[in-house]
Amino acid sequence: MQNFKMTIQYDGTNYHGWQVQANGRTVQGELTRVLSMLDHRHVTVYGAGRTDAGVHAEGQVANFFAERSFDACRLRDAINANLDRDIRVLNIQSAPPEFNSRHSARQKTYRYRIWTADVVNPFIYRFVHHFRGELDVSEMVRAGSVLIGTHDFSAFTVANSEAEDHVRTLTRLDISRDTNEISIVVAANGFLRYMVRTIVGTLIEVGRGKRTAASVSEALESCNRSNAGPSAPANGLTLVRVDY
């Protein structure tokens, strides 16, 4: 059995997220279908992060074990030939048996795009959250800075989170503004469910003047989901990269 590591991109618009579901097309489901067909048996695909429905990936990482002997480049082309064009395997390489895309991950980076112009152009609407109105970016930056570091992020995940441990280390939270777009890049050693989207939704409330920067710090300390803002929509979010 050979362990393979692959880097995957997808437009999540038409998928019910990463994880295999009984009903509904998922990215893991599509990859499992194709790899099982190619390896003539059921192949389990391990993903680095379970992106939610509608979330995209520029650099999702997954691994799987194959019984047949494959040339990595040819295998990549064979997989792509059997996938819709909104999922692409960028590259595949052999990995040591102990490599696990999820447990071996050191850091994940996400980007959230907020489009602030009056009209969303048809080439990007799938990938941005449209917020038509003024956002005070410097207040958002100030509010966001308190989240950097090692904290219990219970306030920024679902109330009934299955994760045992809610402590994560946020290593980066960069907010930048282009003419029509605000981009929020966050990196951490791991993310809780809805964590990025809840951080973004809370920061948007700050940007709108609906809450103070100090209230973000208070929400964090409270460890209480009801003190943070709403989750921002899925379609603005992209998993940019996973570092090992």
Add this chain to the structure above:
Amino acid sequence: MQNFKMTIQYDGTNYHGWQVQANGRTVQGELTRVLSMLDHRHVTVYGAGRTDAGVHAEGQVANFFAERSFDACRLRDAINANLDRDIRVLNIQSAPPEFNSRHSARQKTYRYRIWTADVVNPFIYRFVHHFRGELDVSEMVRAGSVLIGTHDFSAFTVANSEAEDHVRTLTRLDISRDTNEISIVVAANGFLRYMVRTIVGTLIEVGRGKRTAASVSEALESCNRSNAGPSAPANGLTLVRVDY
């Protein structure tokens, strides 16, 4: 009656081109439907260029006359609210009665994108033609340069073209290479049917070494469609702008 000029963007993937058809969804058809609904009568929409099925636009221009009195910004929002998100009206402004988006146009600019990496990423596949292989860009530049200027472009349009006059003035033909992409930008006072795609298809043959740069000049002079190369696929083509 007020004449309005509007700038429109669309992802042409899911449309049978610009022009209204008896069967099949078209961009002009969608705009006609929405404007007729808003103006309570049949509205005729005049487009600057009839893009073919699958061709995109970043800056298509159209005009129409409205009987009701509309605020331009509100009208734009009302139109967009009734269109699918793959067509957007970027802006609308009042125009003098004699303005006609097609006849008043001085120059049109198109871009053709050729993607040369092994894998096409899922965020751009709708907008690029995938050509996996080596293309000699400097030969393409040399071959393309002979097309600049005022010529009879009969060899670069459909054999049974309805246009009476096949003489056009090509003011620009720029070929540039990025890491994974070759971009061909052409501008002219007007384009014949399939003209950009036939120019690109012919230049791709030059890039592949299947024809010489000199043969492009010969094809042009022959005024014979059979001497040019095949038309490149529609999805790589975008109408970038129309100048007045």
